[in-house]
Amino acid sequence: MTTVAPRSVDPEVDAVRHHYEVSNEFYALLLGPSMMYSGGYWDPEETLTGALDEAQFRKLDLFAELAGAKDAARVLDIGCGWGTMLNRLTTEHGVREAVGLTLSRTQEAFITGLDNPRITTRVESWADHTTDEKYDAAFCINALEHFVSSNLPPRERTKRYRFFFNQVAKALNPGAKFVLHTMTAEAQPMSRELLADLKFLQRSEFEGMHIPHLHELTAAAEGLFEVVEIVNERESFAQACRAWLERLAAERDRAVALEGEEVVARFERYLDIFAYTLEDKFFNNFRVTIARRG
Numbered sequence: 001m002t003t004v005a006p007r008s009v010d011p012e013v014d015a016v017r018h019h020y021e022v023s024n025e026f027y028a029l030l031l032g033p034s035m036m037y038s039g040g041y042w043d044p045e046e047t048l049t050g051a052l053d054e055a056q057f058r059k060l061d062l063f064a065e066l067a068g069a070k071d072a073a074r075v076l077d078i079g080c081g082w083g084t085m086l087n088r089l090t091t092e093h094g095v096r097e098a099v100g101l102t103l104s105r106t107q108e109a110f111i112t113g114l115d116n117p118r119i120t121t122r123v124e125s126w127a128d129h130t131t132d133e134k135y136d137a138a139f140c141i142n143a144l145e146h147f148v149s150s151n152l153p154p155r156e157r158t159k160r161y162r163f164f165f166n167q168v169a170k171a172l173n174p175g176a177k178f179v180l181h182t183m184t185a186e187a188q189p190m191s192r193e194l195l196a197d198l199k200f201l202q203r204s205e206f207e208g209m210h211i212p213h214l215h216e217l218t219a220a221a222e223g224l225f226e227v228v229e230i231v232n233e234r235e236s237f238a239q240a241c242r243a244w245l246e247r248l249a250a251e252r253d254r255a256v257a258l259e260g261e262e263v264v265a266r267f268e269r270y271l272d273i274f275a276y277t278l279e280d281k282f283f284n285n286f287r288v289t290i291a292r293r294g
């Protein structure tokens with residue numbers, strides 16, 4: 001079943017909803033019970049689909065620790081998906097209030113269904129989010145890739161990333177940590193096949209998506225945040241894409257019954273592109289831990 005939703009007035013919002021307002025039933029089939037749509041941490045002996053949930057929870061627990069979120073009063077998750085991190089923070093890490101931002105109304109409905117009184121979800125862009133009560137920690141897990149449009153010229157993109165880090169800094173208490181997982185691009189020559197695949201990603205599936213270069217992010221955060229740690233974990237996202245592809249292949253008929261052949265084929269193509277571009281080291285997936293300057 002496809003969710004039919006009226007178009008918003010903002011093309012960037014529509015571009016995000018095109019992908020994230022496919023039905024929650026379809027996403028449950030793709031992502032499994034953990035409902036995480038980002039890289040995971042597998043142990044070498046584990047199978048991708050067999051340990052998908054463990055790999056995701058392992059990542060979330062490490063992120064919570066890196067951000068010093070244990071027993072925090074208030075924590076922010078920017079681009080919160082189906083709320084798994086918000087739920088984990090409040091049930092396993094003693095967080096009293098977890099606030100999530102998403103542009104997807106179907107994700108918000110799913111999180112409401114978790115019925116967790118410590119979670120607040122807002123269908124709101126990071127660019128519009130303000131808070132009187134500051135946060136003790138923040139996360140942004142494989143969502144930044146949607147935040148700055150590839151249609152902007154490079155100088156304007158830099159300004160937009162600066163605005164993003166400014167927004168996060170303003171929302172955090174001094175010294176509070178921000179843990180970010182994001183794909184980045186390497187400056188590398190592109191084959192014709194890769195160019196066609198990137199065109200599909202940017203024009204059809206994730207319109208206007210810009211995968212940044214690491215230097216764009218570090219420049220944009222300079223002076224606002226102190227770098228604690230930067231780690232390239234490209235395999236974490238490549239493995240997750242392969243796990244989702246395996247799940248989709250195993251349940252293809254049901255996926256087609258839910259969303260139709262066209263949607264399933266789109267997902268197969270985009271997941272394969274991300275998997276191989278990460279494996280070929282064209283894209284990275286960086287874990288960045290930074291602390292708001294006091």
Ligand SMILES: C[S@@+](CC[C@H](N)C(=O)[O-])C[C@H]1O[C@@H](n2cnc3c(N)ncnc32)[C@H](O)[C@@H]1O
Nearest residue numbers: 036037038079081102103104125126141143146
């Ligand atoms: C790949 S999903 C990741 C979700 C979640 N962090 C996870 O790891 O499962 C990207 C998320 O970013 C959200 N998003 C995209 N653009 C946004 C924006 N401008 N403001 C807030 N959230 C946004 C989407 O709605 C979606 O929830």
